[in-house]
Structure formats: structure tokens, C-alpha cells
Amino acid sequence: MKSKNHISYHHGSLKDALIQTSLEMIESDGLKNITLRKLTKKLGTSRSAVYRHYDSKDILIKAVIQAGFEKLDTNIKSTLLEGDDVLKRLYNMGKVYISFAIDNPNLYRTIFGHELMKEREESCDINDADGDTGFHILVAVIEEGHEKNIIKKEDPILQATVIWSMIHGISNLLIDGHIHIQDNIDALNELSFKTLINGIKN
Amino acid sequence: MKSKNHISYHHGSLKDALIQTSLEMIESDGLKNITLRKLTKKLGTSRSAVYRHYDSKDILIKAVIQAGFEKLDTNIKSTLLEGDDVLKRLYNMGKVYISFAIDNPNLYRTIFGHELMKEREESCDINDADGDTGFHILVAVIEEGHEKNIIKKEDPILQATVIWSMIHGISNLLIDGHIHIQDNIDALNELSFKTLINGIKN
DNA sequence: TTAAGAATGTTGACAATGTTAACATATTTA
DNA sequence: TAAATATGTTAACATTGTCAACATTCTTAA
Numbered sequence: 001m002k003s004k005n006h007i008s009y010h011h012g013s014l015k016d017a018l019i020q021t022s023l024e025m026i027e028s029d030g031l032k033n034i035t036l037r038k039l040t041k042k043l044g045t046s047r048s049a050v051y052r053h054y055d056s057k058d059i060l061i062k063a064v065i066q067a068g069f070e071k072l073d074t075n076i077k078s079t080l081l082e083g084d085d086v087l088k089r090l091y092n093m094g095k096v097y098i099s100f101a102i103d104n105p106n107l108y109r110t111i112f113g114h115e116l117m118k119e120r121e122e123s124c125d126i127n128d129a130d131g132d133t134g135f136h137i138l139v140a141v142i143e144e145g146h147e148k149n150i151i152k153k154e155d156p157i158l159q160a161t162v163i164w165s166m167i168h169g170i171s172n173l174l175i176d177g178h179i180h181i182q183d184n185i186d187a188l189n190e191l192s193f194k195t196l197i198n199g200i201k202n
Numbered sequence: 203m204k205s206k207n208h209i210s211y212h213h214g215s216l217k218d219a220l221i222q223t224s225l226e227m228i229e230s231d232g233l234k235n236i237t238l239r240k241l242t243k244k245l246g247t248s249r250s251a252v253y254r255h256y257d258s259k260d261i262l263i264k265a266v267i268q269a270g271f272e273k274l275d276t277n278i279k280s281t282l283l284e285g286d287d288v289l290k291r292l293y294n295m296g297k298v299y300i301s302f303a304i305d306n307p308n309l310y311r312t313i314f315g316h317e318l319m320k321e322r323e324e325s326c327d328i329n330d331a332d333g334d335t336g337f338h339i340l341v342a343v344i345e346e347g348h349e350k351n352i353i354k355k356e357d358p359i360l361q362a363t364v365i366w367s368m369i370h371g372i373s374n375l376l377i378d379g380h381i382h383i384q385d386n387i388d389a390l391n392e393l394s395f396k397t398l399i400n401g402i403k404n
Numbered sequence: 405t406t407a408a409g410a411a412t413g414t415t416g417a418c419a420a421t422g423t424t425a426a427c428a429t430a431t432t433t434a
Numbered sequence: 435t436a437a438a439t440a441t442g443t444t445a446a447c448a449t450t451g452t453c454a455a456c457a458t459t460c461t462t463a464a
Contacts, residue, residue, distance in 0.1 A: 035422085
């Protein structure tokens with residue numbers, strides 16, 4: 001027998017739509033408030049349809065987190081590649097990174113804080129020699145600073161890790177409310193950058 | 203009628219035991235795997251007994267997180283107060299802090315990453331002028347460095363925030379597996395400290 | 405001391421949730 | 435076009451947090 005509405009029996013792009021809608025729901029309500037029923041209701045399908053594309057809710061969430069990482073990574077990369085001045089590019093990257101966290105606190109908290117991501121082996125991994133993640137480009141920018149004699153010649157991966165740690169730490173503390181003097185974000189940006197630069201520049 | 207076992211009808215210190223056992227369960231299995239039934243089974247009480255002490259599971263978890271913070275804070279404080287050399291104390295604090303995160307990754311992730319803690323107003327808060335949290339003592343140590351002309355005279359709270367951010371960032375990246383060259387932890391400690399110190403010392 | 409009341413613990417029930425099995429419909433392929 | 439595959443639906447289930455009604459122990463005031 002024909003369905004009452006066979007046109008929409010198949011969603012068409014449910015796999016992607018689940019990711020996108022999950023991203024939106026995480027940002028507006030937090031990960032804890034995502035249920036398969038709420039999620040699929042927004043997409044006009046039934047709860048179980050999810051299982052045609054992801055083996056479990058956890059695996060869906062992993063994919064959502066991966067998409068969140070790529071969103072952040074895209075921002076970082078374009079900033080790191082924009083302009084000539086090495087130090088300026090590092091400074092801008094830090095600002096963009098922290099802004100991303102401030103603008104998407106729930107998403108940021110989820111992609112970095114989720115228990116499922118404990119043994120994440122993918123991008124941003126120091127062990128991978130090649131690749132074009134934001135972290136790899138950060139390392140490349142530092143190496144450019146080495147060649148131009150702007151940055152102290154030490155292990156660029158360690159230097160990148162130090163920079164990333166500072167920026168990541170600030171982002172976390174800000175969105176978790178441990179620092180909540182919004183007025184002083186600029187001052188914090190300046191001092192942290194100055195500290196990093198004093199530490200690494202020639 | 204008498205209970206079959208009236209000696210243990212009342213647990214005696216269930217309120218505290220719930221916190222302690224939750225801390226252990228978080229560290230061994232992660233927050234996601236704590237259920238009231240599993241938790242209370244370990245303590246020999248029924249699920250609902252929890253509600254005599256905490257209004258909801260969320261509120262219990264908040265108390266557990268608070269206890270986790272205090273555990274970390276205790277470590278930090280004692281390290282910051284040990285010895286004379288200001289820079290050495292800062293260095294040791296960083297090492298102890300990062301070690302805590304490495305030794306208690308699930309706990310660390312939970313206390314800092316939980317959605318419930320978004321608008322945390324308690325300790326470690328920059329806005330509180332007085333108090334004796336680890337953060338306050340960190341500020342005091344920096345001020346000591348100012349007086350002794352060891353550390354650049356800038357806003358000590360901002361300086362403390364920069365230091366904390368770096369250490370917190372390293373801790374997070376380490377336990378989340380974004381940095382997993384265990385061999386290089388020492389090198390990372392050294393470089394991050396050198397960077398911080400070059401940035402702030404006179 | 406003892407009776408009342410407070411504190412603490414138990415049991416049974418409920419709605420919400422993730423998951424699966426059995427079935428239905430659409431799309432692709434041979 | 436028929437078979438195979440992909441995608442979606444419905445019904446049912448176990449688990450979970452929560453609450454109401456009841457039981458036991460502890461505390462306190464007379």
C-alpha cells in the first residue's frame with residue numbers, strides 16, 4: 001500500500017542533516033539536552049531512522065564532534081594563512097580561536113570535553129608528521145618564523161603546543177566562567193600574547 | 203515490626219559516602235557511567251536514599267565536582283606555599299597541577315568540562331578580591347615576585363590568569379589525547395615554563 | 405523515660421530514553 | 435522489470451531519574 005506521503009518517506013540527506021541539527025542543538029541547549037526523539041522530530045523522521053546511518057547515539061555524537069572540530073579548524077587555518085607578518089598571524093589566530101570559543105561555548109566544551117574523545121587519534125595530533133590541520137599550519141608558520149629569524153629556533157612542534165595550550169586554556173577558562181571579567185578579555189589577550197612572544201621570539 | 207537488620211538500616215554517613223564513591227566511580231569509569239542504582243548498590247542503600255541528601259542527581263554531581271575542585275586546590279596550595287624561591291614555586295606548582303590532571307583524567311575532565319558548571323561562581327574566581335583558593339595564593343606568590351623584583355610589575359591577576367591558562371591548556375590537551383608523546387612531557391613542561399618566565403620575569 | 409516529631413531509608417510506580425526486531429517503502433542494480 | 439539494497443516506521447523492552455507512600459531510626463521536649 002502507498003504511504004500517505006511517499007514523497008517524504010525518505011528524507012534524502014538525513015545523515016548530514018543529523019549532524020547539522022545536532023550542532024545547532026548542542027550550541028543552543030547543550031549536549032545533555034539532545035535526545036534522539038527531539039532531534040528526529042526536528043527533521044520529521046522517526047527516532048529509529050538514526051540507526052540506518054549511525055550504529056548508536058554515541059557514534060552519531062562522535063561524528064558531530066568531528067564536524068565541530070573541522071568547523072574550528074577551518075577558521076584557524078584561514079587566519080593563519082592570511083597576511084605576511086608571522087607574529088601578526090599568530091596573534092590573529094589566537095584572537096579568532098578564542099572568539100570561536102566565546103561564540104560557541106557549548107560546542108567548544110563538547111568537542112574538547114567529551115568523554116568519548118579520550119583517545120582521539122585524528123587531526124591536531126602532534127605525532128602526525130604531515131597533514132593540513134590547523135595545528136600543522138601553526139607549526140609551518142613557526143618554521144617560517146625560524147627561517148626569517150623572528151622566532152627562537154627550538155622544536156617547532158613543542159613551540160606550537162605551548163601556543164595552542166595557552167590559547168586553549170584561556171578559551172576554556174573563559175567559557176567555563178572561571179574568568180568572567182568580559183572587559184578584560186582584551187587585556188588578557190594582550191598579556192598572553194606578549195608573554196608567548198617574549199618567550200619564543202628572537 | 204523490627205527490620206531484619208536494623209543495625210544497617212541507617213547508613214550513618216551516606217551524604218559524604220555518596221561524594222567519595224562518586225569521585226571513585228568518575229575516575230574509574232567516567233561520569234557517564236554513574237547511575238544512582240550502581241552508586242547506591244556500592245553503598246548498600248536503595249536508589250531513592252540519595253534524595254534524602256541531594257534534591258537531584260544533578261545537584262549531587264555538582265557537589266562531587268566541588269569536592270573534586272577542592273582536591274585539586276589542596277594540592278596546588280601546598281605546593282605554592284613550599285619553599286622560598288618564587289620562580290621555583292611557580293614551576294613546581296605547574297608540574298603538580300599537570301600531574302594531577304594526568305593521574306585523574308576523568309575527574310579533571312569532569313570538574314572543568316561539565317555543563318552544570320557553566321556559571322560557576324565559587325573559588326578560583328578572579329572577581330573575588332579575597333579568599334584562599336589556589337588561585338588567590340598564586341596571585342600572592344606573583345605579588346611576592348613583584349616585591350622581590352623578580353617578576354615584571356603588571357596586573358598580578360592577569361599574570362596569574364596567563365599562567366593558569368597555560369597549565370590548564372596543557373593539562374587538557376594531554377588528557378584528551380591531543381598530545382600523546384608521553385616522552386616529551388618533560389620537554390613541554392620546560393618549554394612552557396621557560397616561555398612563561400621569559401614573558402613575565404624581570 | 406517516653407511520646408512526638410524529625411531524619412533517614414525502602415518499595416513500587418511512572419515517564420523518558422536508547423535500542424532492537426519486524427515490517428514498509430523507496431531506490432538502485434542486474 | 436525483478437531482485438537486491440537502502441532507508442524509514444512502529445511496537446516493544448530494559449534502564450534511568452524521580453516521586454509518592456510507607457518503614458525505621460534518631461532526637462528532643464515534657
